[in-house]
Amino acid sequence: MSAPRILAFSGSLRKDSFNQKLAAIAAAGARDAGAEVTLIELRDFPMPLFDQDLEAASGKPEEAKRLKDLFLSHQGLIIASPEYNSAYSAALKNAIDWVSRGDSADEPPISALAGKSAVIMAASPGGLGGLRGLVPLRMLLGNLGITLLPDQIAIPSALNAFGPDGQLVDPKQEEKVKALGAALATHLRKSLG
Numbered sequence: 001m002s003a004p005r006i007l008a009f010s011g012s013l014r015k016d017s018f019n020q021k022l023a024a025i026a027a028a029g030a031r032d033a034g035a036e037v038t039l040i041e042l043r044d045f046p047m048p049l050f051d052q053d054l055e056a057a058s059g060k061p062e063e064a065k066r067l068k069d070l071f072l073s074h075q076g077l078i079i080a081s082p083e084y085n086s087a088y089s090a091a092l093k094n095a096i097d098w099v100s101r102g103d104s105a106d107e108p109p110i111s112a113l114a115g116k117s118a119v120i121m122a123a124s125p126g127g128l129g130g131l132r133g134l135v136p137l138r139m140l141l142g143n144l145g146i147t148l149l150p151d152q153i154a155i156p157s158a159l160n161a162f163g164p165d166g167q168l169v170d171p172k173q174e175e176k177v178k179a180l181g182a183a184l185a186t187h188l189r190k191s192l193g
């Protein structure tokens with residue numbers, strides 16, 4: 001079969017986001033395992049807060065359409081999720097809300113999400129590494145029909161965890177994150193046949 005396709009991104013809009021760096025490391029691991037990975041930054045897809053009146057009046061914004069097309073053309077997701085007040089970021093939820101919407105009467109909602117497989121991870125300056133935010137994220141994605149691999153990673157003390165090159169300072173941690181990306185590639189290869 002052809003290489004599984006994975007879309008990798010973080011839920012942060014911040015230029016120097018730790019989670020974006022984390023997504024890039026997992027993406028490298030998935031690539032090493034033979035997946036075709038598209039690494040994107042949500043900040044390149046600026047979209048308004050989802051508003052059903054706005055959607056009814058003018059449809060999906062171009063950036064949301066572009067993001068939805070990317071979801072549709074990939075089978076797997078690597079998501080590194082910043083923890084904001086013990087949950088995922090509003091930017092991540094907003095992107096998912098826009099992507100979840102059908103574009104025609106015969107397109108059911110969540111068709112760009114259901115059936116995908118995903119791995120999730122987090123990094124935070126705090127001691128728990130954003131672990132608490134992964135709990136509601138797992139629930140959210142599961143409810144959308146996405147298969148979540150059971151393994152996940154939270155990187156604490158993120159201010160000191162990443163080197164200037166964007167890699168993790170601890171080589172064992174770096175390997176674990178790469179292995180998580182690789183696990184998604186392997187899972188997809190098996191499940192896609």
Ligand SMILES: Cc1cc2nc3c(=O)[nH]c(=O)nc-3n(C[C@H](O)[C@H](O)[C@H](O)COP(=O)(O)O)c2cc1C
Nearest residue numbers: 012014017018019082083084085086124125126130
């Ligand atoms: C509104 C807000 C709420 C936050 N809440 C948490 C939190 O609950 N737990 C935590 O570990 N860090 C929290 N942080 C700190 C973030 O983990 C930190 O800003 C991190 O760098 C965000 O991820 P990023 O580097 O990928 O942008 C919060 C930050 C903001 C701005």
